Amino acid sequence: MTPVHATFGEVAAERRIASVPLSHVSVELGHLYMEDFEAGPARLREQFRRVAPWLATIRSVWRERVPGGRARVSTCFLVDDYFSRFSTPAELVPMILEAAAEHDLTIDYLARESACAQFEDGRSGAVELARLVEDRLVDDPPPETDGSRPPVKETGWLCNGSRSPLTTPLQAMGKARPWEPPTQNAKRGHSIFVDVELWDERGARRTWSCPFLAAVWQLLRLGLLRAEGRVPLPPVPLEGDWPGDWDRLPAVVRINPQAAPFSAYTTLSVLSPRFLPVELAVRTILGQVAVDDEVLRQVAARSESERVRLEEELVDRVSYVFT
Amino acid sequence: MLVMGEVHTGLLQNSGEISEPACRQVLGLMTGETVRVSRRPIVHALSPDRLTGVDCVLPAASGSRIRGVGTVVSRCAVTGGRVAQGSSYVRLARSETDRRLPWSHYLARPGVIEVLGKARAADIAEGFVGEGAPRLHGCLDLTAVTGRFLDLVQTSPLLNRRAPFRMPRTILRWVAETGEPSIAFTLHTEQERTLRLTHPGPFTPAVVDLCEDLAVHDWLLTSLLVVVERARVGATPAAEVAARLSPAVDHLLHLWMPAARVEERLTPFWESLERRPGFSRQWRSLVDRVRDQLAVHTLALLSANAETGGR
Incomplete structure (x- = not known):
């Protein structure tokens, strides 16, 4: 008898990583906080007026870049329902869509910021994206980190180098140490040291910081997150009217049925310059997130197959217009 | 260039063997990541991979100071609900520059340590597994990294820490390269073993599985x-x-x-x-x-x- 080649598989022993449809670019048309809402619809219209030419520009840039000119561009809008709850979807969303339409902008997807922290519904189950990303942080090691000790952590903070040593003298020690500067690990000549607060806790309640949730939001838009191998928070169309309560709204709503996929190879956010410090913090975080190897490979293979050259480092896939 | 790793093996700190669901909990080291479990021919549970960042000197038999920057991959396993392992490895690759790059560069190649400057793979391999190689100050400490991961399992609140007998951990230090197939397994002290492996074709994590499997059986x-x-x-x-x-x-x-x-x-x-x-x-x-x-x-x-x- 010739040898029989046997194969045996066990599903629980394999890693199955779902893939996600990808656009070329995901453009964030705006991010609405309570203060913007309180400033009235004029503030929104002003935001869309500033965004409109940039969206046109990015469309034409990608049309040139993609073979055949078929650029897939999707647009999204984020509403803060995490740090403060204001208004209702029924009242707010039509106003946003109307203001966008005045400048010929279509919002393809609308997302809730609180979903970047955690989200639960019948369809997705419970997903704690913020925890998931926190567990994927790999601290930028200062030179001479040999693994002999666990990474130096200030709980709830993340930096891009070595912090200043403590300079306050302990009473028994007497002499104070002179101040020593913090240093950036990958400095070019001089340091730009950044230390970001990821969260704080009052009692048992943890509040994630705005930059941390914004980093989660970027990763979600880049299609780089998976929960138990599945794509978390896939966009869903709205059933019926805009609800009167944020909690009844899906995490990411697909408003435009013809929209290109929500997630994309790259992201562009058009923001007011007042968000610059937040985005520096976001990039400090993103620079220390270890995305799953398999997910990175999936995205790289897909982009290669359609001859789109993608930046290797994920922070380089995130771009901004500050205007 | 070269892959090197370490496997620590010990008796799970529990009075009896633990069930499959308990294995899943003990090894659930990361939110949103599943513990992989295979049941045939023996129950084997494997934690998700985790990374540790390093920027330090690499081992070298010649004593030269070779700098490496990148990440170490670590994971834990429980075999038969009874034997616990911590395992870490790094793939060494030559850096295209001689200075350290932004951290995101290294996170784009998880499990790779880029070697800055001149270095020979043989010198590093010999420094890591060779008998009597000099212990360089501030040198990559895979023993500490791996030990911490095994500790994570052994100190899990799900275990009662009443092992039926005391048995020291064994440490298997291994290097793997591509080439004509060969294997050299050496017992050093009571607890230390080294393995030099030359395998045909490129490195895959299956080589790590082999080292972990050898380590379990050597420990048994x-x-x-x-x-x-x-x-x-x-x-x-x-x-x-x-x-x-x-x-x-x-x-x-x-x-x-x-x-x-x-x-x-x-x-x-x-x-x-x-x-x-x-x-x-x-x-x-x-x-x-x-x-x-x-x-x-x-x-x-x-x-x-x-x-x-x-x-």
């Missing part, structure tokens, strides 16, 4: 030897010998499954170690010894019983 063999030694067969009363051997029967004997989790193309490495030194041969002889001792003891008990019954 070492532990069974220690249990038999501690029983002091011939120097102690038979009843005491039997009592000292029984933990081996309860906790070790059923775990021997050589090459169970090894990819087919790598099984020849196991087979060659089976020829020389013959792991399974030694294991069988020890198992026979344990069973014979217990059988002799049982017979003695039976005949003692018969004698008292006959009187």
